[in-house]
Amino acid sequence: MSRLFTGRVLGSVAFILILSGCSVSGTYPDAAEPDAAKLRFISDMSSATLSVLDEQHCEGQTTGILNNLFLANTRRRVDMSIPSLSEKTPYLEIRLPPNKELLLHLNTQGAGSVCGMAFTFIPQSSAEYELTFDRAGSQCMTMLKRLHSVQGQVVRSPVPLVNKGIASCMGANALFPEPPKGLPATPERDALTEQIVSQSIIAEMKPDATALNESARTEAIDLVVNRRKDQMNLDLPDAYWTQYRQNVANYLVQAQGVKAKALDQYKVEYLARLSRLDTSSIKALVPDTEATDVTQALATNGAMLQYYHRLSEQLQKEVMADNWARMAELDKRYGVCKRYPQCWQN
Template sequence: MSRFFTGRVLGAAACALTLSGCSVSGSYPDATEPDAAKLRFISDMSSATLSVLDEQHCGGQTTGILNNLFLANTRRRVDMSMPPASEKTPYLEIRLSPKKEQLLHLNTQGTGSVCGTAFSFKPQSGAEYELTFNSAGSQCVTRLKRLHRVQGQVARSPVPLVNNGIPSCMGANALFPVPAKGLPGTPERDGLIEQIVSQSIITEMKPGVTSLSESVQVETVDLLVDKRKLQMNLDLPDAYWAQYRQNVAAYLVQAQGIKANALEQYKVEYRTRLSRLETPSIKALVPDTQATDVTQALATNGAMLQYYRQLNDQLQKEVMAENWARMAELDKRYGVCERYAQCWQN
């Protein structure tokens, strides 16, 4: 099941942008294309909102508000053909332009806290989806599922969530800030920065010393394919399974490179952040010197470790989403979803 959580506090600016102009129905106009996709947004959290952002609307357009003390829950609907699993949890429905990538921004304001997330979404023509945004302990959890029918029954297939941002919106508002430029490099500054970055790398960040051998990879692919065959129990041609096998092998290769990719991006980001500091501030972060500010150094490394973990998670989602798209195209080509509820859905 896809899970995407970016952090509890997005900041006052993000909240202001999300909630500005909020009304029962919001400011987002439903897409008018005949093959528009339909999305049901479900939430049990206080003052939950869903905003749709794109290149023309970097500030976002709201779709209404759920579970608010002062506004009645919206009855916004778009006549989706498949009903919600339950009518007890408040929800709203909207129409989205198909095959157009948009950024969906979810937000909630509870007592003394803000919870939110955002992800890129490119809905398929005529497809129907459900988006849930609920609390789980101290976190908010988002899940997107595509609705379809299998032998007359409604099936809900998970869809992976990835945030690609909106590059053209950079600098448009507080949600898309322009990063500050670094100060000019010098041999001294560059050397100090490399000390900080290199000594911040812990075992968790280091890629495995060995990759899967060819025999182990073949064995793993065989295991996954055989398991899928047993689960599906469908009569599918050899060509389907040959392509399925290729997709699994490609995913394994990509997955093995995630940690190395994450580490390289981590180093680049850490150097970039340090380059914005004055030289005395950089010296205070170099470990084990007379100028070291231990508290500040630990805090900075802690923040960068959190960045690494979020980056690694994001890269995993991107690789998974690529594989998901390949598998979904394969299942669509062979009509699997009409016969199997747990098919791959894009």
């Protein structure tokens, strides 16, 4: 199972790094813990960079630069036990503090374009990872994989990526802009904005009216668990499969609630954006009135629908990542990864 994430950014962090005296090796100091995780960053894109951010470093610490026209590729290495698939594609390696939440920010600057993305990451103790960063058409893509060896066989297991940001960094810099404040509320403004938001909600945004009944839920869980048993073909205790069933059940409940959660957050965001407009601009967005600016109303609703789709996708990824973490902890507890290459790896 693999997850690809795409993204684009407007600012050029890479250009700043090129001008920096530390751009070849970067400013990030390798973690000193004996059980530090190791990460290999691989990219063949122009001026590709990887920065490590946390609550103490909202501006980020750079790890070096790859494929720059004026600078040699960094030869930063940390003696990873599993080699790269190819020495032809440039890469660098770093040590990361284990069990600490980080934000990894990737960026590249090519001819007339900038591409980048970020994701939250908690490196596991003594684990090894590969992070690839490349382009497909006009979009950049990245994939993170956990490296491990099972009975002499090297396995690269994909890890789901979710960007949760860093709450304490909000307002610190351009990467974490502070949301603009709204104008004072009035009964008239509140009524107008509520009308705009309520009439923007379309059928696909509404939560499913019917949920799985208990019989259908049990059947779905049985199907997933039995399929997994057949795939693994391992002698595992009943306690393992009891917890596995519970994890699947929790996932189904969380997944069922995504649409309702997305709609609630959509309403909050839409109201917040409208609160920043003056009253006459709000009136222009109210449907079917003499003051309605149809073009502007359609454009605003269209932008918010795109926001809803991005939000829904993000929430689905978070649910999947939570389940992935639970399954990885379970497989680790019962030593599954020593016997089964396709085990859950966090």
